[in-house]
Amino acid sequence: MIAVLRRARKSLGRLGLALAALALAACEPVGTAGQGPAIDPNAPVAVALMVPGASSSATDQLLARSLENAARMAIADLGGVRIDLRVYQTAGQPGPAGAIAQRAVSDGARIILGPVFAQEANAAGVAVAANGVNVLSFSNNADIAGANVFVLGPTFENTARRLVRYAASQGQRKVMIVHDRTPAGEAGRAAIARAVAGSGSTLASTVGYEFSQNGVVQAAPQIAATARAVGADALFFTADTAGSLPLITQMLRDQGVTPAMARYLGLTRWDIPQATLALPGVQGGWFALPDPVTYQAFQSRYQATYGEAPHPIAGLAYDGIAAIGALVRSGRADALSREALTQSSGFAGVGGTFRLRSDGTNERALAIAEIRNRQVVVIDPAPRSFGGAGF
Known part of the structure; x- marks a missing residue:
């Protein structure tokens, strides 16, 4: 079982590295x-x-x-x-x-x-x-x-647009937002909703949960049931690696909601810290990052x-x-x-x-990466100019 949720790190929240708004x-x-x-x-x-x-x-x-x-x-x-x-x-x-x-x-x-x-x-x-x-x-x-x-x-807006558009290009157009009920989570939810509205995709559902270990545990069955009921093919998480991401992704896996059913999308960097890459719950998930090269x-x-x-x-x-x-x-x-x-x-x-x-x-310009076998694999490179694919 994943360890008890840690409070989001104060230093990262202050920096606003897309972890707080x-x-x-x-x-x-x-x-x-x-x-x-x-x-x-x-x-x-x-x-x-x-x-x-x-x-x-x-x-x-x-x-x-x-x-x-x-x-x-x-x-x-x-x-x-x-x-x-x-x-x-x-x-x-x-x-x-x-x-x-x-x-x-x-x-x-x-x-x-x-x-x-x-x-x-x-x-x-x-x-x-x-x-x-x-x-x-x-x-x-x-x-x-x-x-x-x-x-x-x-x-958040830039990241959400990039991920939603890429997911749509891969046939995943029914997006369900999964957000923690925190200021950052609410801001992220709004950014994702705007990105979906401007992409031609469909906002299948939005489900929030209390930002605590018990909140995640209690909400996971409902989130899984909703995802199945609405036929979501992409679950977009606002959670970050310092907060509820490790637990919520693992709990949903335990409920049978895997990327094969609905692709996991992340609004924040899932490769920081690097230890996150070893978590079973994030395998197969997609997130955006600056051009790695x-x-x-x-x-x-x-x-x-x-x-x-x-x-x-x-x-x-x-x-x-x-x-x-x-x-x-x-x-x-x-x-x-x-x-x-x-x-x-x-x-x-x-x-x-x-x-x-x-x-x-x-x-x-952001690249799209997938966590595959505990490694970061770029599946869509960052565009090198405006007006091309990825914008």
Whole structure:
């Protein structure tokens, strides 16, 4: 029997690695929010990097170091584009984030990269909206996106769309949502429902369960019975590996609901931690992940350069600098405006192609993987450009 459910790890929840979606108000447009201050493409462009350094948390300190290292790695790859990176420590707290963002703009920053946590990013965006400065946050929380705030992290909506469309292409069009009754679970449920509605597939049913071991045990028979009754051929789970995923997938297997009857789809990464791959309940399941080829290349370079593995979201700092550098290279004074940031062609990042949307969210090219014999097997590669298969 699977061990008692652990509480979702606080650090991962704060990071918003598609494991949490806090209910925060989005930034309200103020003044010239998002227009972006003019730059001189022939001079170094000042970029403020807001990281959770100066925190008492060792995890935050590691994260801050990884983000700064990745940003500097990206700057080194820009060739002739000159970026003046200025690092600001936030201690991971939303309280001082607004004042720090304002200070960065007073110091000459033309754009802000970071901060990590949703509350911080929201505060930073509000603080500098009247200055027209855009904020490329490391959050994945779509609730804070909008006006001058963009989220670089992978969103529930992006992942749900990719998986639903791929499942439909494989003939699995009757989707049943299985979600835990938590803020993240509810946000995930809504994202999956929207993805199904826009795909031509059918939402066969939605079943929630209490986020506890007893809640899962009590709900499993009902979930299995519902799946059979509605003829679902895909079960889309919001659960993550730190929470109820190990137990709910095993319980449903015990109830006879296997991927042969209904394919298991995961809204979160099922390969982190790697030990998850050995669980019987997730065998045959599908989930989405960044392009493994480009991301593994980044990890190897980072390890060789800094002598340690990068934090899982360090690549977002590289992506932000890569996007800024590509726009500055255009030679336009308005290179960091909202219009420029949301160019349809997108940018090349460490996890593959991505672009920023006008609503402040993002689209990322994701690969589809299956857990097969305790290994991650890519069954549909990440698209390399927008407009092709996978988007």
